Amino acid sequence: MRLAFVVQRYGASIAGGAEYHCRLVAERLARRARVEVITTCASDYLTWANCEPEGLSELNGVAVRRFAVERPRDAVRFAELTARLFGEPARTEPGRVDVERARRAAPADAERWLEEQGPFAPGLVRHLAASRRDHDAFVFFSYRYYPTCRGLPAVAERALLVPTAEDDGAYHLPLYPPLFRAPRAIVFNSVEEREMLRRAVGPSLAGGDVVGVGSEVPARMDAEGFRRRHGIDGPFLLYVGRVDLNKGCPQLFELFLRYRRETGSRLRLVLLGQSVLPIPNDAGLVPLGFKPDQEKWDALSASLAFVMPSRFESLSIATLEAWWAERPVLVNAKCDVLRGQCKRSNAGLYYASYEEFREALALLESNADLRERMGRKGRAYYEANYAGNVIETKYLALLEPLRAASARLTA
Secondary structure, X not given: OEXXXXXXXXXXXXXXXXXXXXXXXXXXXXXXXXXXXXXXXXXXXXXXXXXXXXXXXXXXXXXXXXXXXXXXXXXXXXXXXXXXXXXXXXXXXXXXXXXXXXXXXXXXXXXXXXXXXXXXXXXXXXXXXXXXXXXXXXXXXXXXXXXXXXXXXXXXXXXXXXXXXXXXOHHHOOOHHHHHHOOOEEEEOOHHHHHHHHHHHOOOOOOEXXXXXXXXXXXXXXXXXXXXXXXXXXXXXXXXXXXXXHHOHHHHHHHHHHHHHHHOOOOEEEEEOOEOOOOOOOOOEEEEEOOOHHHHHHHHHHOXXXXXXXXXXXXXXXXXXXXXXXXXEEEEOOOHXXXXXXXXXXXXXXXXXXXXHHHHHHHHHHOHHHHHHHHHXXXXXXXXXXXXXXXXXXXXXXXXXXXXXXXXXXX
Protein backbone atom coordinates (compact mmCIF):
# COMPACT_ATOMS: atom_id res chain seq x y z
CA MET A 1 0.00 0.00 0.00
CA ARG A 2 1.26 3.48 -0.90
CA LEU A 3 0.26 6.10 1.68
CA ALA A 4 0.78 9.86 1.79
CA PHE A 5 0.31 11.70 5.09
CA VAL A 6 -0.38 15.43 4.73
CA VAL A 7 0.14 17.74 7.69
CA GLN A 8 1.01 21.42 8.20
CA ARG A 9 4.34 20.81 9.98
CA TYR A 10 6.29 17.71 10.94
CA GLY A 11 9.32 16.89 13.06
CA ALA A 12 10.74 15.11 16.07
CA SER A 13 10.70 18.32 18.15
CA ILE A 14 6.92 18.75 17.79
CA ALA A 15 5.68 17.02 20.91
CA GLY A 16 1.92 17.36 20.75
CA GLY A 17 -1.14 18.16 18.71
CA ALA A 18 -2.12 16.95 15.27
CA GLU A 19 1.50 16.94 14.11
CA TYR A 20 2.63 14.49 16.80
CA HIS A 21 -0.51 12.47 16.16
CA CYS A 22 0.39 12.29 12.47
CA ARG A 23 3.95 11.17 13.20
CA LEU A 24 2.80 8.39 15.52
CA VAL A 25 0.39 6.99 12.92
CA ALA A 26 2.80 7.42 10.00
CA GLU A 27 5.60 5.61 11.80
CA ARG A 28 3.24 2.85 12.88
CA LEU A 29 1.83 2.25 9.39
CA ALA A 30 5.28 2.48 7.80
CA ARG A 31 5.75 -1.08 9.11
CA ARG A 32 2.94 -2.21 6.82
CA ALA A 33 3.05 0.21 3.85
CA ARG A 34 5.22 2.60 1.86
CA VAL A 35 4.70 5.93 3.62
CA GLU A 36 5.60 9.48 2.60
CA VAL A 37 4.80 12.57 4.65
CA ILE A 38 3.98 15.72 2.67
CA THR A 39 4.42 18.88 4.72
CA THR A 40 5.95 22.36 4.83
CA CYS A 41 9.37 23.71 5.76
CA ALA A 42 7.90 25.40 8.86
CA SER A 43 8.11 24.29 12.47
CA ASP A 44 6.73 27.34 14.33
CA TYR A 45 2.92 27.40 14.14
CA LEU A 46 2.78 31.08 15.16
CA THR A 47 4.89 32.41 12.28
CA TRP A 48 5.21 29.51 9.77
CA ALA A 49 8.73 30.71 9.04
CA ASN A 50 10.65 28.30 6.80
CA CYS A 51 13.34 26.58 8.84
CA GLU A 52 13.78 23.19 7.12
CA PRO A 53 15.15 22.68 3.60
CA GLU A 54 12.77 21.96 0.76
CA GLY A 55 12.70 18.53 -0.81
CA LEU A 56 13.03 14.96 0.43
CA SER A 57 14.50 13.86 3.74
CA GLU A 58 13.90 11.04 6.20
CA LEU A 59 12.84 10.88 9.84
CA ASN A 60 12.70 7.61 11.77
CA GLY A 61 12.59 5.62 8.56
CA VAL A 62 9.75 7.67 7.01
CA ALA A 63 10.23 9.76 3.86
CA VAL A 64 9.38 13.44 4.37
CA ARG A 65 8.75 15.81 1.43
CA ARG A 66 8.75 19.51 2.37
CA PHE A 67 7.44 22.57 0.53
CA ALA A 68 8.21 26.21 1.28
CA VAL A 69 5.69 28.49 2.93
CA GLU A 70 5.36 31.39 0.51
CA ARG A 71 4.68 34.00 3.16
CA PRO A 72 4.81 33.90 6.97
CA ARG A 73 1.81 34.77 9.10
CA ASP A 74 1.21 38.43 9.86
CA ALA A 75 0.02 38.22 13.46
CA VAL A 76 -1.75 41.59 13.41
CA ARG A 77 -3.59 40.95 10.15
CA PHE A 78 -4.56 37.45 11.28
CA ALA A 79 -5.96 38.79 14.57
CA GLU A 80 -7.97 41.42 12.70
CA LEU A 81 -9.44 38.85 10.31
CA THR A 82 -10.22 36.49 13.20
CA ALA A 83 -12.10 39.24 15.02
CA ARG A 84 -14.00 40.12 11.83
CA LEU A 85 -15.11 36.52 11.26
CA PHE A 86 -15.63 35.26 14.81
CA GLY A 87 -16.27 38.40 16.86
CA GLU A 88 -13.94 40.57 18.91
CA PRO A 89 -13.48 38.16 21.89
CA ALA A 90 -11.89 35.63 19.55
CA ARG A 91 -8.74 37.76 19.50
CA THR A 92 -7.80 36.79 23.06
CA GLU A 93 -10.21 34.10 24.25
CA PRO A 94 -10.10 30.84 22.30
CA GLY A 95 -13.56 29.40 21.75
CA ARG A 96 -15.40 32.69 22.22
CA VAL A 97 -17.04 32.62 18.82
CA ASP A 98 -20.17 34.28 17.49
CA VAL A 99 -21.44 31.18 15.68
CA GLU A 100 -24.00 32.94 13.49
CA ARG A 101 -21.44 35.52 12.51
CA ALA A 102 -19.00 32.76 11.53
CA ARG A 103 -21.66 30.99 9.45
CA ARG A 104 -22.49 34.21 7.59
CA ALA A 105 -18.86 35.06 6.83
CA ALA A 106 -18.28 36.39 3.33
CA PRO A 107 -16.44 33.81 1.21
CA ALA A 108 -13.72 36.33 0.32
CA ASP A 109 -13.10 37.11 4.01
CA ALA A 110 -13.02 33.41 4.91
CA GLU A 111 -10.54 32.74 2.09
CA ARG A 112 -8.25 35.55 3.27
CA TRP A 113 -8.46 34.23 6.84
CA LEU A 114 -7.50 30.71 5.69
CA GLU A 115 -4.50 31.99 3.74
CA GLU A 116 -3.40 34.23 6.61
CA GLN A 117 -3.81 31.42 9.14
CA GLY A 118 -1.56 29.37 6.89
CA PRO A 119 0.75 27.76 6.35
CA PHE A 120 0.32 29.24 2.85
CA ALA A 121 2.06 26.67 0.64
CA PRO A 122 0.45 26.54 -2.83
CA GLY A 123 3.34 24.40 -4.07
CA LEU A 124 2.30 21.64 -1.70
CA VAL A 125 -1.26 21.75 -3.01
CA ARG A 126 -0.08 21.64 -6.61
CA HIS A 127 2.10 18.63 -5.79
CA LEU A 128 -0.89 16.77 -4.34
CA ALA A 129 -2.90 17.28 -7.50
CA ALA A 130 0.01 16.22 -9.70
CA SER A 131 0.83 13.10 -7.66
CA ARG A 132 -2.69 11.87 -6.98
CA ARG A 133 -2.06 8.57 -8.79
CA ASP A 134 1.27 7.96 -7.02
CA HIS A 135 -0.46 7.02 -3.76
CA ASP A 136 -3.31 4.66 -2.94
CA ALA A 137 -4.51 6.95 -0.15
CA PHE A 138 -3.87 10.42 1.28
CA VAL A 139 -4.36 10.87 5.03
CA PHE A 140 -4.89 14.54 5.96
CA PHE A 141 -4.36 15.74 9.52
CA SER A 142 -6.14 18.77 11.01
CA TYR A 143 -9.02 20.22 9.01
CA ARG A 144 -8.50 23.91 9.63
CA TYR A 145 -5.16 24.63 7.95
CA TYR A 146 -4.42 25.58 4.35
CA PRO A 147 -2.72 22.30 3.24
CA THR A 148 -5.77 20.24 4.20
CA CYS A 149 -8.51 22.69 3.24
CA ARG A 150 -7.03 23.33 -0.20
CA GLY A 151 -5.26 20.01 -0.75
CA LEU A 152 -7.90 17.44 0.17
CA PRO A 153 -10.40 18.39 -2.58
CA ALA A 154 -7.71 17.68 -5.19
CA VAL A 155 -7.52 14.01 -4.11
CA ALA A 156 -10.89 13.58 -2.38
CA GLU A 157 -11.65 10.17 -3.87
CA ARG A 158 -8.44 8.82 -2.24
CA ALA A 159 -8.58 10.82 0.99
CA LEU A 160 -9.05 10.11 4.67
CA LEU A 161 -9.48 13.13 6.93
CA VAL A 162 -8.33 13.15 10.56
CA PRO A 163 -9.94 16.47 11.52
CA THR A 164 -8.65 16.78 15.12
CA ALA A 165 -11.56 19.21 15.54
CA GLU A 166 -11.88 21.03 18.83
CA ASP A 167 -15.00 22.85 19.96
CA ASP A 168 -13.42 26.23 19.20
CA GLY A 169 -16.00 27.34 16.67
CA ALA A 170 -13.77 27.53 13.59
CA TYR A 171 -15.62 24.64 11.94
CA HIS A 172 -18.69 26.90 11.54
CA LEU A 173 -16.99 28.90 8.77
CA PRO A 174 -18.57 28.16 5.36
CA LEU A 175 -15.16 26.93 4.18
CA TYR A 176 -15.42 23.78 6.23
CA PRO A 177 -18.76 21.91 5.86
CA PRO A 178 -17.91 21.02 2.22
CA LEU A 179 -14.55 19.73 3.43
CA PHE A 180 -16.22 17.40 5.94
CA ARG A 181 -18.37 15.96 3.14
CA ALA A 182 -15.52 15.42 0.66
CA PRO A 183 -13.26 12.55 1.85
CA ARG A 184 -13.90 8.84 1.47
CA ALA A 185 -13.93 8.58 5.28
CA ILE A 186 -13.26 10.56 8.44
CA VAL A 187 -11.06 9.28 11.26
CA PHE A 188 -12.60 10.74 14.42
CA ASN A 189 -10.66 11.11 17.64
CA SER A 190 -13.63 10.67 19.97
CA VAL A 191 -17.37 10.14 20.02
CA GLU A 192 -17.72 13.75 21.18
CA GLU A 193 -15.84 15.06 18.14
CA ARG A 194 -18.02 12.99 15.81
CA GLU A 195 -21.25 14.24 17.38
CA MET A 196 -20.05 17.84 17.34
CA LEU A 197 -19.36 17.66 13.60
CA ARG A 198 -22.66 15.85 12.92
CA ARG A 199 -24.51 18.71 14.58
CA ALA A 200 -22.60 21.26 12.53
CA VAL A 201 -22.61 19.52 9.13
CA GLY A 202 -25.73 17.36 9.25
CA PRO A 203 -26.40 13.98 7.63
CA SER A 204 -24.05 14.70 4.71
CA LEU A 205 -21.02 14.37 7.00
CA ALA A 206 -18.70 11.73 5.55
CA GLY A 207 -18.76 8.40 7.34
CA GLY A 208 -15.89 6.84 9.20
CA ASP A 209 -14.90 5.48 12.58
CA VAL A 210 -13.74 6.65 16.01
CA VAL A 211 -10.07 5.68 16.11
CA GLY A 212 -7.82 8.11 17.98
CA VAL A 213 -4.14 7.27 18.38
CA GLY A 214 -1.87 5.42 20.74
CA SER A 215 1.77 6.14 21.56
CA GLU A 216 5.11 4.44 21.28
CA VAL A 217 5.32 3.35 24.90
CA PRO A 218 8.69 2.96 26.66
CA ALA A 219 10.45 -0.24 27.64
CA ARG A 220 10.94 1.18 31.12
CA MET A 221 10.34 4.28 33.24
CA ASP A 222 12.79 5.77 35.75
CA ALA A 223 10.98 7.86 38.36
CA GLU A 224 13.96 8.23 40.70
CA GLY A 225 16.24 9.17 37.84
CA PHE A 226 13.85 11.95 36.85
CA ARG A 227 13.73 13.31 40.39
CA ARG A 228 17.52 13.17 40.70
CA ARG A 229 18.19 14.88 37.37
CA HIS A 230 15.88 17.78 38.16
CA GLY A 231 16.32 18.04 41.93
CA ILE A 232 12.66 17.38 42.65
CA ASP A 233 11.72 16.04 46.07
CA GLY A 234 8.20 15.43 47.25
CA PRO A 235 4.97 14.89 45.32
CA PHE A 236 4.11 16.80 42.17
CA LEU A 237 1.30 17.26 39.70
CA LEU A 238 2.44 17.01 36.06
CA TYR A 239 1.41 18.93 32.93
CA VAL A 240 2.80 17.93 29.52
CA GLY A 241 2.24 20.07 26.43
CA ARG A 242 2.61 23.59 25.09
CA VAL A 243 2.42 26.14 27.86
CA ASP A 244 0.04 28.61 26.26
CA LEU A 245 -3.33 30.32 26.43
CA ASN A 246 -5.12 27.80 24.20
CA LYS A 247 -4.21 25.00 26.61
CA GLY A 248 -5.71 26.79 29.61
CA CYS A 249 -2.35 27.26 31.34
CA PRO A 250 -2.95 30.73 32.83
CA GLN A 251 -6.08 29.45 34.58
CA LEU A 252 -4.21 26.36 35.77
CA PHE A 253 -1.50 28.54 37.34
CA GLU A 254 -4.15 30.62 39.10
CA LEU A 255 -6.07 27.62 40.43
CA PHE A 256 -3.00 25.67 41.50
CA LEU A 257 -1.26 28.54 43.29
CA ARG A 258 -4.49 29.44 45.09
CA TYR A 259 -4.81 25.79 46.15
CA ARG A 260 -1.30 25.87 47.64
CA ARG A 261 -1.99 29.12 49.48
CA GLU A 262 -5.31 28.04 50.94
CA THR A 263 -4.45 24.44 51.84
CA GLY A 264 -0.79 24.76 52.79
CA SER A 265 -0.04 21.90 50.41
CA ARG A 266 3.58 21.34 49.40
CA LEU A 267 2.51 19.76 46.12
CA ARG A 268 4.28 21.31 43.14
CA LEU A 269 3.29 21.59 39.49
CA VAL A 270 5.92 20.39 37.01
CA LEU A 271 5.57 21.67 33.44
CA LEU A 272 7.06 19.79 30.48
CA GLY A 273 6.78 21.60 27.16
CA GLN A 274 7.70 24.71 25.23
CA SER A 275 6.31 27.87 26.77
CA VAL A 276 4.87 30.67 24.64
CA LEU A 277 3.72 32.78 27.58
CA PRO A 278 5.26 34.02 30.86
CA ILE A 279 5.22 31.53 33.75
CA PRO A 280 4.77 33.03 37.24
CA ASN A 281 7.92 33.01 39.33
CA ASP A 282 6.72 30.83 42.20
CA ALA A 283 8.31 27.94 44.11
CA GLY A 284 5.21 25.87 43.43
CA LEU A 285 5.80 25.88 39.65
CA VAL A 286 8.67 23.93 38.08
CA PRO A 287 8.99 24.72 34.33
CA LEU A 288 11.41 22.32 32.64
CA GLY A 289 10.81 23.22 28.99
CA PHE A 290 10.68 20.77 26.12
CA LYS A 291 12.11 17.33 26.90
CA PRO A 292 12.59 14.11 24.91
CA ASP A 293 9.96 11.38 25.06
CA GLN A 294 11.78 9.24 27.61
CA GLU A 295 11.99 12.17 30.02
CA LYS A 296 8.23 12.59 29.68
CA TRP A 297 7.61 8.96 30.57
CA ASP A 298 10.01 9.18 33.54
CA ALA A 299 8.16 12.28 34.72
CA LEU A 300 4.82 10.50 34.48
CA SER A 301 6.10 7.59 36.55
CA ALA A 302 7.36 10.01 39.21
CA SER A 303 4.20 12.13 39.34
CA LEU A 304 1.30 11.93 41.74
CA ALA A 305 -1.24 12.69 38.99
CA PHE A 306 -1.53 14.36 35.58
CA VAL A 307 -3.47 17.56 34.85
CA MET A 308 -4.91 18.73 31.52
CA PRO A 309 -6.52 22.20 31.84
CA SER A 310 -7.39 22.63 28.16
CA ARG A 311 -10.96 23.36 27.17
CA PHE A 312 -10.27 22.51 23.53
CA GLU A 313 -9.17 18.95 22.78
CA SER A 314 -10.21 16.42 20.18
CA LEU A 315 -8.40 13.63 22.07
CA SER A 316 -5.36 14.65 24.25
CA ILE A 317 -2.58 12.15 23.63
CA ALA A 318 -0.84 13.27 26.81
CA THR A 319 -3.88 12.25 28.87
CA LEU A 320 -3.88 8.81 27.27
CA GLU A 321 -0.16 8.47 27.97
CA ALA A 322 -0.78 9.29 31.61
CA TRP A 323 -3.29 6.46 31.76
CA TRP A 324 -0.83 4.03 30.19
CA ALA A 325 1.60 5.07 32.95
CA GLU A 326 -1.16 4.28 35.49
CA ARG A 327 -1.62 7.84 36.67
CA PRO A 328 -5.02 9.37 37.47
CA VAL A 329 -5.86 12.58 35.63
CA LEU A 330 -7.52 15.85 36.52
CA VAL A 331 -9.12 17.64 33.57
CA ASN A 332 -11.21 20.66 32.61
CA ALA A 333 -14.88 19.66 32.76
CA LYS A 334 -15.72 22.27 30.11
CA CYS A 335 -14.01 20.08 27.52
CA ASP A 336 -16.63 17.52 26.44
CA VAL A 337 -13.96 15.15 25.11
CA LEU A 338 -11.90 15.05 28.31
CA ARG A 339 -14.95 14.77 30.53
CA GLY A 340 -16.29 11.93 28.37
CA GLN A 341 -12.97 10.09 28.45
CA CYS A 342 -12.89 10.31 32.25
CA LYS A 343 -16.41 8.94 32.51
CA ARG A 344 -15.73 6.05 30.13
CA SER A 345 -12.47 5.11 31.80
CA ASN A 346 -13.34 5.83 35.45
CA ALA A 347 -9.73 6.98 35.65
CA GLY A 348 -10.01 10.74 36.07
CA LEU A 349 -11.69 13.62 37.88
CA TYR A 350 -12.83 16.90 36.36
CA TYR A 351 -13.51 20.45 37.51
CA ALA A 352 -15.51 23.43 36.28
CA SER A 353 -14.69 25.86 39.13
CA TYR A 354 -11.99 26.53 41.70
CA GLU A 355 -14.05 24.78 44.38
CA GLU A 356 -14.24 21.61 42.27
CA PHE A 357 -10.55 21.86 41.42
CA ARG A 358 -9.68 22.15 45.10
CA GLU A 359 -11.81 19.20 46.18
CA ALA A 360 -10.65 16.96 43.36
CA LEU A 361 -6.96 17.74 43.82
CA ALA A 362 -7.20 17.37 47.61
CA LEU A 363 -8.79 13.94 47.12
CA LEU A 364 -6.05 12.83 44.74
CA GLU A 365 -3.32 14.20 46.99
CA SER A 366 -4.62 12.50 50.13
CA ASN A 367 -5.89 9.15 48.87
CA ALA A 368 -3.18 6.81 47.59
CA ASP A 369 -5.62 3.91 47.25
CA LEU A 370 -7.87 5.96 44.97
CA ARG A 371 -4.90 6.99 42.85
CA GLU A 372 -3.82 3.38 42.47
CA ARG A 373 -7.30 2.15 41.51
CA MET A 374 -7.81 4.95 38.99
CA GLY A 375 -4.36 4.32 37.55
CA ARG A 376 -5.16 0.65 36.95
CA LYS A 377 -8.46 1.57 35.28
CA GLY A 378 -6.67 4.08 33.08
CA ARG A 379 -4.16 1.48 31.90
CA ALA A 380 -6.96 -0.99 31.10
CA TYR A 381 -8.85 1.70 29.15
CA TYR A 382 -5.74 2.56 27.14
CA GLU A 383 -4.98 -1.08 26.28
CA ALA A 384 -8.56 -1.74 25.16
CA ASN A 385 -8.89 1.36 22.98
CA TYR A 386 -5.52 2.90 22.13
CA ALA A 387 -2.88 0.16 22.06
CA GLY A 388 -0.84 0.19 18.86
CA ASN A 389 -2.40 -2.95 17.38
CA VAL A 390 -5.91 -1.59 18.01
CA ILE A 391 -5.16 1.69 16.21
CA GLU A 392 -3.38 -0.07 13.35
CA THR A 393 -6.28 -2.46 12.77
CA LYS A 394 -8.79 0.39 12.59
CA TYR A 395 -6.68 2.42 10.17
CA LEU A 396 -6.08 -0.56 7.89
CA ALA A 397 -9.84 -1.28 7.80
CA LEU A 398 -10.51 2.31 6.65
CA LEU A 399 -7.64 2.29 4.15
CA GLU A 400 -8.35 -1.08 2.51
CA PRO A 401 -11.27 0.15 0.32
CA LEU A 402 -9.04 2.97 -0.97
CA ARG A 403 -6.22 0.52 -1.73
CA ALA A 404 -8.63 -1.78 -3.56
CA ALA A 405 -10.09 1.11 -5.58
CA SER A 406 -6.61 2.29 -6.53
CA ALA A 407 -5.64 -1.23 -7.62
CA ARG A 408 -8.69 -1.41 -9.90
CA LEU A 409 -7.81 1.93 -11.50
CA THR A 410 -4.24 0.85 -12.26
CA ALA A 411 -5.02 -2.72 -13.34
